[in-house]
Amino acid sequence: MAAPAIYGRPKFLTDAPFHYCPGCTHGIVHRLIAEVLGEKFEQDEVIGVAPVGCAVFAYNYFNCDMFEAAHGRAPAVATGIKRAQPDKIVFTYQGDGDLASIGMAETVHAAARGENITIIFINNGIYGMTGGQMAPTTLIGEKTSTSPFGRTAAANGNPIHVSEMLATLNGPSLIARVSVHDVKNVLNAKKLIAKAFQNQADGKGFSLIEVLSTCPTNWGKSPLEALQFVSERMIPEYPLGTLKEV
Amino acid sequence: MNRQMMKGNEAIAEAAVQAGCRFFFGYPITPQNEIPEYMSRRLVEVGGQFVQAESEVAAINMVYGAAGTGARSMTSSSSPGISLKQEGISYIAGAELPCVIVNIVRGGPGLGSIQPAQSDYYQATRGGGHGDYRMPVYAPASVQEAVELTQRAFDVADKYRTPVMILGDGIIGQMMEPVTMPEYTAPAFDRSWAATGWKEGCGRERAVINSLYIQPDVLEKHVNKLARKYAAISENETMVEELYMDDAEYAVVAYGTTARIALTAVRRAREDGVKVGLIRPVTVWPFPEKAIEDAAGRVKGMLAVEMSLGQMIDDVRLAARDRCPVRFYGRTGGIVPGVREIHAAIHAMKEEL
Incomplete structure (x- = not known):
């Protein structure tokens, strides 16, 4: 008799192998979302929206009906889906270039409307898919392929604190920033992702979980150095915690 | 109602x-x-x-x-x-x-x-x-x-x-x-492609609403489809209206509001004895190429009338395939061409062609 399985692939993940680079934390976050969805919902209760960026192929991984949105437009697409299918759990998965640069208007207005959707926001401070350009969340001093001398406020503008900004609005029910750079934080991230989806199921309205994430390839770091960069450099700029909860 | x-x-x-x-x-x-x-x-x-x-x-x-x-x-x-x-x-x-x-x-x-x-x-x-x-x-x-x-x-x-x-x-x-x-x-339309919630064994494929086909051969296949x-x-689905075209020696081609104004001008020119008709594309894509091509073989000239500097005229010329000359009258910038102006343009076409 086979031993009972205590760990396996969540039903909300397909068996397609992730295309993400070694040490990238997209895979961890995908799994957390899939675990949470599987613990709370049936597959046919959920519709997801993939972004443009490294997670563009998220529709190959999340094992439910999926949309691929234009760059930054996922919150608008999710709005259309949710209005037409109000009983479904609708989520978007977006990176910092997608959500905080080209899609800032869609993000802010979906939040202000209190649109009953859940956004998982991956903040790794860089455009990964296109090869490491400066993102709206790139830290001051960081070298990228479009800030080759290091980002300065004078030349490149300042990093945007998305969660703090959205927390000033009346629409959202939950805005929180988490990290997945160690086990303790991974477990906490799952807890908040679960709360965000539960809020939607309870009809509480818009929720966004910002996940500090790594990009070893474009940061030019090893996976371990990348995790250290999150804890030592990113968290001081982007403090963890719940910024708004209703 | x-x-x-x-x-x-x-x-x-x-x-x-x-x-x-x-x-x-x-x-x-x-x-x-x-x-x-x-x-x-x-x-x-x-x-x-x-x-x-x-x-x-x-x-x-x-x-x-x-x-x-x-x-x-x-x-x-x-x-x-x-x-x-x-x-x-x-x-x-x-x-x-x-x-x-x-x-x-x-x-x-x-x-x-x-x-x-x-x-x-x-x-x-x-x-x-x-x-x-x-x-x-x-x-x-x-x-x-x-x-x-x-x-x-x-x-x-x-x-x-x-x-x-x-x-x-x-x-x-x-x-x-x-x-x-x-x-x-x-x-009734088949909507089994739509993303309305899927689970294994529900009788359809998982829906992915998407326009990304990263493999060139797959995208080419999609675009060919x-x-x-x-x-x-x-x-x-091509739609076109033809008026006074049976015996027409000239044709005005116009769509939308401009076609209504042009129709009055066509009627006035008929009163003057000019055998002119109107071809009105109702679909501008697909463009009624066949109607234009057939008419171009019968008439002495065509006049495209538009509220622009002349854009549809390109399609008229392509469809006419040089079977007849194509002239243009239009106003732009938010000016609506009047019946008198179009009437004069019809007469000018007749004088020339």
Whole structure:
């Protein structure tokens, strides 16, 4: 008799192998979302929206009906889906270039409307898919392929604190920033992702979980150095915690 | 519904509601504001959803979301706003979603004017957004026709899973005319492709609403599939009206509001003894090439009349295939050509040809 399985692939993940680079934390976050969805919902209760960026192929991984949105437009697409299918759990998965640069208007207005959707926001401070350009969340001093001398406020503008900004609005029910750079934080991230989806199921309205994430390839770091960069450099700029909860 | 006076914009909106459109996403811009305004109250009555989006870009992407669930969805705008929607229209065409987009055209380029124009013809008929795609475009010449074509647009959108455009102009949108709302029954369409919630064993494939095909050979196959669809649309959906063409020695070609003004000019020229007829494309894509080509073999000359510097004339010339000379008369910048001007242009063509 086979031993009972205590760990396996969540039903909300397909068996397609992730295309993400070694040490990238997209895979961890995908799994957390899939675990949470599987613990709370049936597959046919959920519709997801993939972004443009490294997670563009998220529709190959999340094992439910999926949309691929234009760059930054996922919150608008999710709005259309949710209005037409109000009983479904609708989520978007977006990176910092997608959500905080080209899609800032869609993000802010979906939040202000209190649109009953859940956004998982991956903040790794860089455009990964296109090869490491400066993102709206790139830290001051960081070298990228479009800030080759290091980002300065004078030349490149300042990093945007998305969660703090959205927390000033009346629409959202939950805005929180988490990290997945160690086990303790991974477990906490799952807890908040679960709360965000539960809020939607309870009809509480818009929720966004910002996940500090790594990009070893474009940061030019090893996976371990990348995790250290999150804890030592990113968290001081982007403090963890719940910024708004209703 | 009884015959009643309706403004074009409101009539288009009501026609959409009658056709089962329950999701409208819009943004204010003159001269189409009555459409979102009407929808904001009317959709509440019928259990639909109206969202005033933060931009035209967001509005068309909300349509992408709702249309991807198989729901009849619509957005409307005017020229500068339609430019902003092109990103979404391209994605909708690529993802093969049905929806209706109304463009109540105003003068351009840039912010242009808020007066009627037909200077978005190239944008409407040549794709507008990026990529290899086409989109059926209906150009109504009256409020009644706008109503009928709006309902047809939803059916064609569903039949072929394509975005469809209603190309009006400021006159069609703002003018009040008597309208009879047709009795409408939606045909049954297969919506098994739509993303409405999937689970293993539910009897269909997992839906992925998507326009990304990263492998070139797969994308080429997809685009070729779209091309076959566009060929079928050209074959089945081309619409054209021909008036006084049986014995015509000259033809005026005009669409939308301009065709109505041109018709009066044609009648006056007939009174003067000029054997002139009118060819009115009702679909500007697919363009009624055959009607133009056939007529070009019979007439001495054609006159394209447009509220632009001349855009449709390119299609007229392509279809006429040098079988007859093609002349042009048009006004632009939001100026509507008058009957007298067109009448004079018909006589000038006759003198020359």
